[in-house]
Amino acid sequence: MSLLSIHELTMDFAGLRAVANFSLDLAAGELTAVIGPNGAGKTTIFNLITGVYRPTAGRITFRGQELTGLPPYRIAGLGVARTFQNIRLFKELSVLDNVRIALYRQARYSFLSSLLRLPRFTRAEARLRERAWELLEIFKLADLAAVPAKSLPYGQQRRLEMARALALDPTLLLLDEPAAGMNPAEVEALLERLQWIHREFRLTILLIEHHMRVVMGIARQIKVLDFGQTIAEGTPDEVRNNPRVIEAYLGKEATS
Numbered sequence: 001m002s003l004l005s006i007h008e009l010t011m012d013f014a015g016l017r018a019v020a021n022f023s024l025d026l027a028a029g030e031l032t033a034v035i036g037p038n039g040a041g042k043t044t045i046f047n048l049i050t051g052v053y054r055p056t057a058g059r060i061t062f063r064g065q066e067l068t069g070l071p072p073y074r075i076a077g078l079g080v081a082r083t084f085q086n087i088r089l090f091k092e093l094s095v096l097d098n099v100r101i102a103l104y105r106q107a108r109y110s111f112l113s114s115l116l117r118l119p120r121f122t123r124a125e126a127r128l129r130e131r132a133w134e135l136l137e138i139f140k141l142a143d144l145a146a147v148p149a150k151s152l153p154y155g156q157q158r159r160l161e162m163a164r165a166l167a168l169d170p171t172l173l174l175l176d177e178p179a180a181g182m183n184p185a186e187v188e189a190l191l192e193r194l195q196w197i198h199r200e201f202r203l204t205i206l207l208i209e210h211h212m213r214v215v216m217g218i219a220r221q222i223k224v225l226d227f228g229q230t231i232a233e234g235t236p237d238e239v240r241n242n243p244r245v246i247e248a249y250l251g252k253e254a255t256s
Contacts, residue, residue: 002025002026002027002061003026003027003028003030003062003063003171003172003204004024004025004026004049004060004061004062004172004204004206005024005025005026005059005060005061005062006022006023006024006025006045006049006058006059006060007023007058007059007060008021008022008023008057008058008059009021009022009023009045009048009055009057009058009059009060010022010055010056010057010058011041011044011048011053011055011056011228012056017228018041018044018228019041019044019045019048019055019225019228020041020228020229021058021229021230022041022045022058022225022228022230023230024223026172026204026206027204028171028204029202029203029204030204030205030220030221031198031204031205031207031218031219031220032205032206032207032219032220032221032222032223033206033207033208033209033215033218033219033221033222033223034206034207034208034222034223034224034225035208035209035210035212035215035222035223035224035225035239036224036225036226036231036248037226037248037249039227040225040226040227040228041225041227041228042176042208042225043085043176043208044228046082046174046176046206046208048060049067049075049080049082049174049206050072050075050076050080050082050174051067051069051070051071051072051074051075052072054068054069055068062075062078062079062080062172063078063079063171065078067080076168076170079168079169079170079171079172080170080171080172080174081165081166081168081170081172081173081174082165082173082174082175082176083158083161083162083165083174083175083176083178084161084176085176085177085180085208087154087157087158087161088161089149089150089157089160089161089164090149091148091149091150092148092149092150093148093149094145094146094147094148094149095136095141095144095145095146095147095148095149095152095160096132096133096136096145096146098149098160098163098164099132099135099136099160099163099164099167100128100129100132100167101164102164102165102167102168103128103131103132103167131167132167133145135163135166135167136163138163138166138193138197139159139160139162139163139193140159141156141159141160141163144156154181154182155181155182155183155186158178158179158180158181158182158190162175162178162197166197166201170203171203171204172203172204172205172206173197173203173204173205173206174205174206174207174208175194175205175206175207175208175209176208177208177209177210178190178194178207178209178214179209179210179211179214180210180211182211187211187213187214190214191213191214191217191218194207194214194218195217195218198218207219215236216236216240219236220235221233221234221235222234222235222236222239224239224242224244224245224248226244226248231244231245231248232244232245
């Protein structure tokens with residue numbers, strides 16, 4: 001059985017069809033990319049999976065459970081985490097606190113324990129803080145733990161957002177353009193980090209990315225969208241050489 005199953009997903013906005021009959025089956029442990037020009041419907045698919053939008057038609061199931069109609073917090077609680085195309089951090093909070101907030105879903109103490117600072121609360125807080133530090137170490141942000149998130153350069157904010165997503169302890173990780181705004185050195189570091197995360201955390205990853213170095217470097221399967229329609233799918237080599245993909249990215253004149 002697929003971990004994530006999307007069947008004939010369609011999304012209309014005031015007469016505009018943003019996604020049309022999109023289907024995808026992701027087995028546990030897969031790393032798949034969804035690519036396409038701007039406006040192809042990629043982020044809309046992520047918003048549908050995570051409950052930001054309710055689809056016009058189609059079904060989404062995760063571990064056999066229907067996601068369609070569930071609010072985002074319920075979907076996150078089932079093990080689906082994401083990053084955003086436009087970074088959404090708690091800008092005024094520290095780097096450490098951004099990660100700690102995500103970890104509180106795993107907190108195992110009562111309101112009374114926290115109010116009275118009972119031993120169970122103290123032990124749980126220590127574990128959460130330790131886990132937050134571990135994630136900051138992984139993303140090379142530990143030295144910046146006390147810095148407000150808004151003070152970080154763009155590339156480091158991207159890394160913090162990924163650390164926060166992993167703090168949710170997901171089974172499925174949705175990454176929306178993680179290489180956006182990064183310089184070539186940061187892109188190479190990101191590529192290595194994503195490969196390590198996929199392997200060490202045993203995650204299933206669905207990736208949206210414009211940076212083809214990242215996509216071709218890590219994705220095992222790729223789906224290509226154009227104007228909401230799936231125009232190609234397959235391995236990186238199959239997609240790279242597909243005439244419809246080349247046309248969608250470069251235009252008819254460039255391919256003639």
